[in-house]
Amino acid sequence: MNKKEMEPSREGVSPPVPRPVKLQAEGISMRFDDLAVLEGISFSLAEREFLCLLGPSGCGKSTLLRILSGLLLPVSGRVLLDGEEITGRTGKVSYMHQRDLLLPWKTVLDNVAVPLVLKGYGWKEAREKARAHLEAFGLKGFEAYYPSQLSGGMRQRVALLRTYLYRNDVMLLDEPFGALDAITRERLQEWLLGVVERLSTSVLLVTHDVDEAILLADRILVLSPRPGRVVAAHPVPFPRPRTREHLLTTDYLSLKANILEELRTWSR
Template sequence: MMSINLLDVQNVTKIFRDNRRGNDVTAITDISVHLKRGEFVSILGPSGCGKSTLLDIIAGLEIPTDGQVFYEGNVITGKKGFVSYMPQKDVLFPWRTVLENVIVPLELKNVTKKHAMQEAKALLPLFGLENFANSYPDALSGGMRQRASFLRTYLSKKDCMILDEPFGRLDAITRVQMQQWLLSIWEQLEKSILMVTHDIDEAIMLSDRIYVLSPRPGKVIREIEISIDRPRTHESMTTEEFMSIKKSILHTLSI
């Protein structure tokens, strides 16, 4: 039996219409990507090539001009609630503390506040937020906000997580720690992850496959299997195998 992909994006195009000035923007054209259950896939591409637009479409927050999104074989185009989405710009409520912010997905599932708080509190140390449970987002650094946002996404507990530059604002050391953490979550919990990044090392380090997008309007210009043995550590990054993949991606992006 042919197994159905967990997520299937088929021939998706998005044109942002500008009715006032007539400057339509084609963000992405004819993008097809898929994610199998248990896979870790990255989407790598230059700034402005439509990566966030693509994730917004998968999450059902934007409607594509053309094309469809499938989840386990069913059309979900324009429908929300199938994936855990960590958007690029965090959407923390300024009037809620960190702890109150991260439990939002649990509250939406009618978990009692007490239980939600307990569950979230236990995870705060892992996310380096244990001393900020009662702080408001305004009082956090960019990296802390990102980790709070990540924890909130994690607590929405869908099998499929889509992450938009989840480590973009972290320093190099925290970034490597969080990458290792993400790999362990992915391995233990059998999550399926589709991640957007513009960091080539990060994409190779984490992924089973990488889609490389062209500059805007984004389209898939290359798909690469990464068969570097797991578990991967930062030492994997200095191997010849890693270097040659990196070189070849740089070549594709013509940097």
């Protein structure tokens, strides 16, 4: 048998169908007085894609999320959701801040139900809908707890579920694990991997942690120091479901080295 005969036949095999674009940034620039923060940011987030924005502190990552969520108007550029312009319009995507922003006087269940009430549901129906998601987010049995009774990791789970229920097709996460200790952070990263596998949602996560980006993302965009610009894009070559064992491979070491070199180069 020759080499050609050994190769699998590709007759009738169609190439992978690209996922439709869910969220798109076109030429986003931002200034605060004389300070240029973002410059010409353009990228897209596909349906069910996990995209990480990676860059040094102060490069405008959080500002970009606020623009994408409609909380800030850019100096120039626009934001589109499913092809419709949503620049400056809030309530179109979910946005989780760096801090969990839980209401200390409300229980876990009521904190989670808040976004549903804001959508127009009554409290009874909102609680019922929220309760149905508690187990998937590791919160079953904690319904009656108050935020002060929870660990940092549990508070972040509550905040993530609240974000998901507000708008479950696009989630913008601003360094959700940045304030946690190393062990809790690793546990939450692994938990998020499992949750995302079960949810039909598109996720855009901001981080400055290269390991976190490679572990979680389907694709990584590298931003330059301020003013932030997209200077590189990297598909992550690891299949899903994904584990930390992927971070022990030569592919991982090569990708991490390339990203770190890009960050060093643009920071000079």
